[in-house]
Amino acid sequence: MALPFLQQRLTESKLETLSKGGRNLPARQQTLRATLDWSYALLDSESRQLFNRLGIFRGNFNLTAVAQVCFADDQNSPADLLDKLSSLVDQSLLKPLEGAKADLRFIMLETMREYTLQKLHETGDYEFFQTRYRQYYTELLTNLTADFYVDPEDQRGLTEVLEQDFDNFQAVQSLAWPQSEQEKEPENAPKGRRPVRVEGHILIKRPLEEVFAYLCQAENWPVWNSLIKECRPLEPGPAELGKVYYSVTSILGRRLEQRAVVTEFVPNQLFEVRAVTNSIQVTHRLSFSQEDSQTRLTFTTTNGIGQIFRFTQLVLGNIIRKAVEIQLNHLKVLLEKQP
Numbered sequence: 001m002a003l004p005f006l007q008q009r010l011t012e013s014k015l016e017t018l019s020k021g022g023r024n025l026p027a028r029q030q031t032l033r034a035t036l037d038w039s040y041a042l043l044d045s046e047s048r049q050l051f052n053r054l055g056i057f058r059g060n061f062n063l064t065a066v067a068q069v070c071f072a073d074d075q076n077s078p079a080d081l082l083d084k085l086s087s088l089v090d091q092s093l094l095k096p097l098e099g100a101k102a103d104l105r106f107i108m109l110e111t112m113r114e115y116t117l118q119k120l121h122e123t124g125d126y127e128f129f130q131t132r133y134r135q136y137y138t139e140l141l142t143n144l145t146a147d148f149y150v151d152p153e154d155q156r157g158l159t160e161v162l163e164q165d166f167d168n169f170q171a172v173q174s175l176a177w178p179q180s181e182q183e184k185e186p187e188n189a190p191k192g193r194r195p196v197r198v199e200g201h202i203l204i205k206r207p208l209e210e211v212f213a214y215l216c217q218a219e220n221w222p223v224w225n226s227l228i229k230e231c232r233p234l235e236p237g238p239a240e241l242g243k244v245y246y247s248v249t250s251i252l253g254r255r256l257e258q259r260a261v262v263t264e265f266v267p268n269q270l271f272e273v274r275a276v277t278n279s280i281q282v283t284h285r286l287s288f289s290q291e292d293s294q295t296r297l298t299f300t301t302t303n304g305i306g307q308i309f310r311f312t313q314l315v316l317g318n319i320i321r322k323a324v325e326i327q328l329n330h331l332k333v334l335l336e337k338q339p
Contacts, residue, residue, distance in 0.1 A: 059167025
């Protein structure tokens with residue numbers, strides 16, 4: 001039986017104390033709890049079982065995830081799984097979403113999720129399905145990113161796929177690496193959205209002065225860094241402290257216009273550029289040293305593209321590390337080919 005008023009009322013008030021039972025709740029929450037209990041009682045046993053298990057997901061999820069997480073131990077999900085999900089939608093216990101590539105996805109209100117998790121704890125199945133959940137999304141994330149090529153235009157469309165399950169990937173990351181074992185996040189930073197710092201280095205068979213001069217010329221940056229489409233100084237003259245550049249970058253299909261300023265500059269030793277517009281927070285620091293007839297270039301990037309992409313910290317770090325590796329190797333080949 002459909003409950004047209006249920007979603008609106010539950011959205012207005014989160015049932016933070018459902019797990020404490022209903023007798024001591026304020027009158028309003030007792031009413032909400034009673035409504036949920038009544039709706040839950042209308043479900044058949046299989047639908048109740050499914051509803052309980054769906055609480056293990058975070059954010060939205062697709063039909064494949066439901067089959068694998070909630071029923072894989074039973075060898076096969078019910079043949080009428082979609083019908084059962086549709087029945088939960090009809091009773092306002094679940095909401096359908098249209099995902100990428102016509103992928104049918106669902107989302108559950110947080111108040112519903114609290115209720116289902118309480119039921120799952122009562123049945124003693126919570127730990128079991130939490131383990132299944134963690135295994136499924138860990139494997140999915142591994143498979144999706146195993147050969148993740150840092151294509152500026154993201155022709156394969158992996159960005160959208162990764163972002164759709166952001167909440168689930170983030171939850172799995174938190175389960176695998178508790179906050180105490182992760183980097184401490186800056187104050188006021190969005191949860192799980194710390195800047196990523198990556199460092200790499202290469203030895204280039206060219207004199208230090210030539211390497212430094214090449215990298216100080218903004219028109220050369222798009223040649224070795226495939227993410228940069230255009231870059232030019234906004235004022236004439238050589239590179240120096242405080243010099244401002246305009247650049248156009250394409251990161252996984254998103255065009256970003258940036259202004260960057262030289263924040264550190266020591267001739268033949270150090271060159272640092274920092275973005276000063278609010279699209280994305282990025283700092284590139286290049287240090288140079290002479291080793292015999294070669295130049296050691298150390299490239300450090302502090303990259304906050306999590307501001308525009310809902311990637312988990314692990315995915316974001318892997319993407320940036322791979323991008324830096326590709327860019328540095330390309331730079332090395334270009335410079336060593338020069339006469």
